[in-house]
Amino acid sequence: MDLGLTDRTAVVTGGAGRIGSEDCRVLAQEGAEVIVLDVNLDGAERVADELVEEYDATAHAVECDLTDREDVGDTVAALEAETGGIDILINNAGLVDGRGRVENFDDEIWDRDVAVNLTGTYNITREVFPHMKDREFGRIVTMSSIAGLQGGFGQVSYSATKSALIGFGKSLALEGGKHGITSNILTPTIVVGDLADLPHEQLEAIDENFARLADATPMGNLGREEDVAPLVAFLASDHAEYITGQVVGVTGGADLLYY
Template sequence: MDFGFDDKTALVTGGAGRIGSEDCHVLAEEGAEVVVLDVKEDAAQDVADEIEEDGGTAHAVECDLTNREEVSATVDALREETGGIDILINNAGMVDARARMEDFDDDTWDRDMSINITGTYNITHEVFPGMCEREWGRIINMSSITGIQGGFGQASYATTKAALIGFGKTLALEGAQSGVTCNVVAPNIVVGALADLPIEQLEQVDEHFARIAKATPMRTLGKEEDVSNLIAFLCSEQAEYITGQVVGVTGGVDLFSF
C-alpha cells in the first residue's frame, strides 16, 4: 500500500527514543523525508544515520521544546530547508516520575508539564499554521492508556497524557476544513523484545511488566512497531477521513474482562 509520503516531510519529536526512532524509521521507509528532533543531538544523529544507510532521507535536529525561541528558530530553519512540515508526531515526553501524591516532587511536576504539555504546544503552534495554509497536514499526539485510566503514582504523567487528548481533539476541530487531521495514539506499555517472553520468564526480568501482561487479555505487552505502524497509517492519504480519534494500542488491557 502506498501511503503517499514521497513528497512529505515528517517531524518526530523525541525522535531518538525507542518509540520515536521506530516512528522515524517507518515513516522514512514509506518515503517521507524525516526530521529526527531530540534534545540529545548525538542520539538523533545516530537515528538519522541509520535511516540514510537504509536509503532514506533524514535530518538530525537538536532542540529543547520548552524553549519557545529555540523552537521557533528551529521550525523557521526547517521551513527553509524542507519547504514545511507536513507530518508532526508529538512523541517527546517524560515518563520516569513515580510517587504517591503526598510524596510527589513539585519540581518533577513542573518539569513534566513543561516538556509533555508545553513543549508539545510550542512545536505544534509553530507547525500547525503552515499545514493549514498548504491545506494538508497530519498530527499525531502520543498519549497513553494511563492518560485514559490514570496511573497509580503517576500523577504528572497521567495528567499530561490526558491533556494531550483534549489538545488533539481541539486541533482536529480547528484543522478539519483545512485538510489537517489530528489523532491521538494511546498505547499500553511498550517493551520491545521483552514482549516475546512468556509471562513466567517476564516475571524474572520485571515483575511490574509481568503484572501488566497478566492483566492484558492478549497476555502480552506491546512492541514499538505496534505503535509506529498505526501512526504511519493515520498519517497516510488513506486515513484522510479519520480525525479527532483516540486509538488504543493496548492488547485489550482497557477492556473489562472476567
C-alpha cells in the same frame, strides 16, 4: 499498501527514543523525508544515520529543546525554509520516569513533566500549525497513553499530562478540519520492546509489574514499538484524510474490563 508518503516531510519529536525512532523508521520506509528532532543530538544523529544507511532515506537530525519557545520557533522556521514545509508532525516526545504518590510527589518532576509532555507539545504544534493551514494540508499524530485514559498509580504527572494531550489533539482536529489538517491521538499500553516476547517466568524475574500487566492484558503480552509505528504512518497518510479527532488505543485489550 502504498501510504503515499513520498514527497512528504515528517517531524518526529523525541525521535531518538524507542517509540520515536521506530516511528522514524516506518515513515522513512514509506518514503517520507524524516526530521529526527530530539534534545539528545547524538541519539538523533544515530537514528538519522541509520535511516540513510538502511533505507536510503532523506533524514536529518535536529537538536531542539521543546520547552524553549525561542528555540522551537527558530527550529521550525529553519525547517520550513530548508524542507519546503512540514507536512507531518508526530508529537512523540515525553517523559515517563516520574513516580510517587501524590502526597509525596516531587514538585520539580511535576513541573518538568508538564513542561515537556504538555507545554513542549503545544510549543512545537503552535509553530507548525499555521504553515499547515497556509498549505491546506497537515497530519498531526499525538502520543498519549493508556495512562491518560485510565490514570496510573504513582504516575500523577504522567497521567495528567497524557490526559491533557487528548483534549489538545481533539481541539486541533476541530481547528484544522476545514484546512485539510487531521489530528489524532494514540493511547498505547506500556511498550517494552523485545521484553514483550519473553515467557511469563522470565518477564517476572525482570519486573514483577511487567508480568502482572501482561497477565491482565487479554492478548497476554505487553506492547512493542512495532505495534505502534505502523498506525502512526497510516494516520500520517492520505488514506487517513477522513479520520480526525480520534483516540486510538494500541493496547492488546488492556483497556477492556478483563477478569
